[in-house]
Amino acid sequence: MTSQIDHLLNETRRFAPSAEFAENAVASGELYAEAGADREAFWGRQARELLDWQTPFTQVLDWTNPPFAQWFADGTLNVAYNCLDRHVAAGNGDRVALLWEGEPGDERRITYAELTDEVKRLANVLTGLGIVAGDRVAIYLPMIPEAIAAMLAVARLGAIHSVVFGGFSADSLRSRIDDAGAKLVITADGGYRKGKVSALKPAVDLALADRNGSGVQETVEHVLVVRRGGNDVDWTEGRDIWWHDAVPAASAEHEAEAFPAENPLFILYTSGTTGKPKGILHTSGGYLTQVAATHRNVFDLHPESDVYWCTADVGWITGHSYVAYGPLANGATQVLYEGTPDSPHPGRWWEIIQKYGVTIFYTAPTAIRSFMKIGRQVPAQFDLTSLRVLGSVGEPINPEAWVWYRSVIGADRTPIVDTWWQTETGAIMISALPGVTETKPGSAQVPQPGITIDVVDESGTHVGNGNGGLLVVTEPWPSMLRGIWGDPERFVETYWEKFADRGYYFAGDGARLDEDGDIWLLGRVDDVMNVSGHRLSTAEIESALVANEAVAEAAVVGASDETTGQAVVAFVIIKENYLKQHSPEGLVSSLRGWVGEQIGPIARPRDVYIVGELPKTRSGKIMRRLLRDVAEGREVGDTTTLADTMVMSVISAQVK
Numbered sequence: 057m058t059s060q061i062d063h064l065l066n067e068t069r070r071f072a073p074s075a076e077f078a079e080n081a082v083a084s085g086e087l088y089a090e091a092g093a094d095r096e097a098f099w100g101r102q103a104r105e106l107l108d109w110q111t112p113f114t115q116v117l118d119w120t121n122p123p124f125a126q127w128f129a130d131g132t133l134n135v136a137y138n139c140l141d142r143h144v145a146a147g148n149g150d151r152v153a154l155l156w157e158g159e160p161g162d163e164r165r166i167t168y169a170e171l172t173d174e175v176k177r178l179a180n181v182l183t184g185l186g187i188v189a190g191d192r193v194a195i196y197l198p199m200i201p202e203a204i205a206a207m208l209a210v211a212r213l214g215a216i217h218s219v220v221f222g223g224f225s226a227d228s229l230r231s232r233i234d235d236a237g238a239k240l241v242i243t244a245d246g247g248y249r250k251g252k253v254s255a256l257k258p259a260v261d262l263a264l265a266d267r268n269g270s271g272v273q274e275t276v277e278h279v280l281v282v283r284r285g286g287n288d289v290d291w292t293e294g295r296d297i298w299w300h301d302a303v304p305a306a307s308a309e310h311e312a313e314a315f316p317a318e319n320p321l322f323i324l325y326t327s328g329t330t331g332k333p334k335g336i337l338h339t340s341g342g343y344l345t346q347v348a349a350t351h352r353n354v355f356d357l358h359p360e361s362d363v364y365w366c367t368a369d370v371g372w373i374t375g376h377s378y379v380a381y382g383p384l385a386n387g388a389t390q391v392l393y394e395g396t397p398d399s400p401h402p403g404r405w406w407e408i409i410q411k412y413g414v415t416i417f418y419t420a421p422t423a424i425r426s427f428m429k430i431g432r433q434v435p436a437q438f439d440l441t442s443l444r445v446l447g448s449v450g451e452p453i454n455p456e457a458w459v460w461y462r463s464v465i466g467a468d469r470t471p472i473v474d475t476w477w478q479t480e481t482g483a484i485m486i487s488a489l490p491g492v493t494e495t496k497p498g499s500a501q502v503p504q505p506g507i508t509i510d511v512v513d514e515s516g517t518h519v520g521n522g523n524g525g526l527l528v529v530t531e532p533w534p535s536m537l538r539g540i541w542g543d544p545e546r547f548v549e550t551y552w553e554k555f556a557d558r559g560y561y562f563a564g565d566g567a568r569l570d571e572d573g574d575i576w577l578l579g580r581v582d583d584v585m586n587v588s589g590h591r592l593s594t595a596e597i598e599s600a601l602v603a604n605e606a607v608a609e610a611a612v613v614g615a616s617d618e619t620t621g622q623a624v625v626a627f628v629i630i631k632e633n634y635l636k637q638h639s640p641e642g643l644v645s646s647l648r649g650w651v652g653e654q655i656g657p658i659a660r661p662r663d664v665y666i667v668g669e670l671p672k673t674r675s676g677k678i679m680r681r682l683l684r685d686v687a688e689g690r691e692v693g694d695t696t697t698l699a700d701t702m703v704m705s706v707i708s709a710q711v712k
């Protein structure tokens with residue numbers, strides 16, 4: 057089978073940085089030359105300049121036992137000290153770290169000095185509960201400042217956090233607690249979502265109660281509970297502790313001990329091709345170096361003047377790297393928002409940008425497309441002129457959404473950085489630099505300085521410009537995953553076996569190099585279809601569909617087909633006014649023709665289904681596997697990880 061991914065779409069719009077932006081930019085094009093000349097020296101300089109080390113490292117990289125890398129291994133540092141104390145020591149204690157906005161509209165401004173104080177008290181509480189370096193602590197909290205404080209206090213002690221997204225069920229929480237063997241759970245009574253308190257503590261109680269006869273040894277000794285929603289909770293005496301009783305009463309004196317650079321920092325569970333989530337393990341020095349460097353360079357961070365906002369929840373890797381660690385290591389001021397984008401009104405995000413004067417905004421394509429669906433009249437009611445850099449992450453951003461983002465949110469002025477990376481990579485790997493790169497809508501473009509990426513065929517051979525293939529990272533990088541918790545074989549097998557002879561990391565994504573060598577992501581390779589021997593990307597066809605003025609959202613799958621091997625099947629959400637004015641039959645046939653025109657006859661969908669919703673995970677990713685079940689007329693598979701588990705029955709009914 058060929059791994060050439062036929063690319064048929066052509067996007068020719070270009071946006072160069074303004075002279076003014078380029079002149080004041082943090083990162084210059086010289087970084088590429090420096091990293092190209094000596095990659096390890098480049099990362100060594102980043103680590104020394106961006107972080108404070110207790111013991112300086114003497115070796116940048118030890119790659120003698122691939123794929124198990126060690127970065128800065130003989131250096132020692134404290135991650136929390138780097139995110140907090142040192143900013144206070146440098147005279148920036150009064151700078152606001154967190155501009156927190158609760159969904160009901162309550163607010164808290166927390167300075168670096170205040171956050172440092174809170175983390176020191178909490179570290180003393182955790183020590184009192186017996187937490188020592190290497191212990192695992194599960195964090196199951198809403199988007200409140202305590203979530204950040206909890207991560208940092210665990211890190212301060214050299215212990216390992218496992219943040220579990222607050223939207224996950226008791227079952228998911230339990231399997232994560234068990235896999236990591238967590239000793240402590242930090243949670244809240246609840247948090248605000250869509251105008252209501254969504255409870256958390258009951259899920260923890262359920263996760264910890266249901267063990268009788270399961271044979272699983274309980275590892276959790278205590279549950280530390282933040283009061284947020286104010287609702288009643290069941291209480292287990294001796295096990296449960298209120299945060300507001302313990303933390304304010306603890307001493308604010310706490311000396312941060314330095315730990316080796318390879319000391320584990322966190323485990324974060326992510327789904328793979330099998331049912332069992334993988335506990336992706338990250339360590340300290342290399343991780344913090346790359347998140348700090350990329351946060352500074354990619355977002356052009358000027359910490360004295362910028363107000364940064366990343367909308368990701370701390371339950372995802374983006375919330376770890378670009379809410380917690382990157383911004384705090386860099387001494388940034390950032391907005392933290394508890395709720396949903398449309399509560400209590402559809403302009404809530406834009407209102408927050410106006411209120412706090414946000415200058416750098418980082419969100420996901422799925423959010424951008426849902427705002428496109430509502431229409432530009434909503435953001436138009438708010439003053440968004442403070443914005444100067446916009447970022448995108450999580451899935452390919454189609455050129456139409458990219459252009460809408462730049463024009464409607466960015467007033468045709470702000471650079472957009474489309475950042476490609478993964479839970480496994482820990483930090484941004486591919487992205488434009490906003491003062492350097494001439495951007496192309498829809499392309500993530502270039503590897504970051506010091507990162508080596510290639511697009512190869514099945515044999516690992518470079519495909520050359522103008523061709524598609526598989527995305528690989530050819531050399532180790534500082535924030536790379538160090539393993540899968542408790543499963544080194546799965547780590548080797550999942551990421552390193554495919555190109556073992558070359559030592560490449562296989563990311564699982566398809567990509568194309570354009571004539572300039574810029575990288576265009578084409579989605580997961582399992583989402584790549586083979587139609588009559590042509591490999592087509594689901595992302596590419598979806599991009600063509602949403603470029604049609606009638607379409608609000610689209611998901612495409614390959615369904616097996618007797619004639620063509622696979623056939624393209626599209627599920628589309630039609631904008632309301634089009635639905636009123638056109639017949640479904642007319643819309644379906646015009647969309648089939650449209651894709652044929654946009655990409656080529658080979659890409660024309662066999663079936664187009666008009667639906668009201670698409671099945672999405674809680675992080676907003678479309679679950680194409682379930683749509684494939686519908687397209688192939690099978691019983692729909694496991695829907696438990698969907699944000700809305702009912703949506704598949706609605707879609708199945710609509711398709712019939």
Ligand code: WTA
Nearest residue numbers: 449450451452474475476477478479577580
């Ligand atoms: C996809 C999120 C295209 C990709 C940080 C990757 C992207 C997976 C982009 C990782 C992007 C992420 N363009 N695709 N800018 N960013 N992806 O682990 O398929 O939640 O492999 O990390 O998201 O998702 P994860």
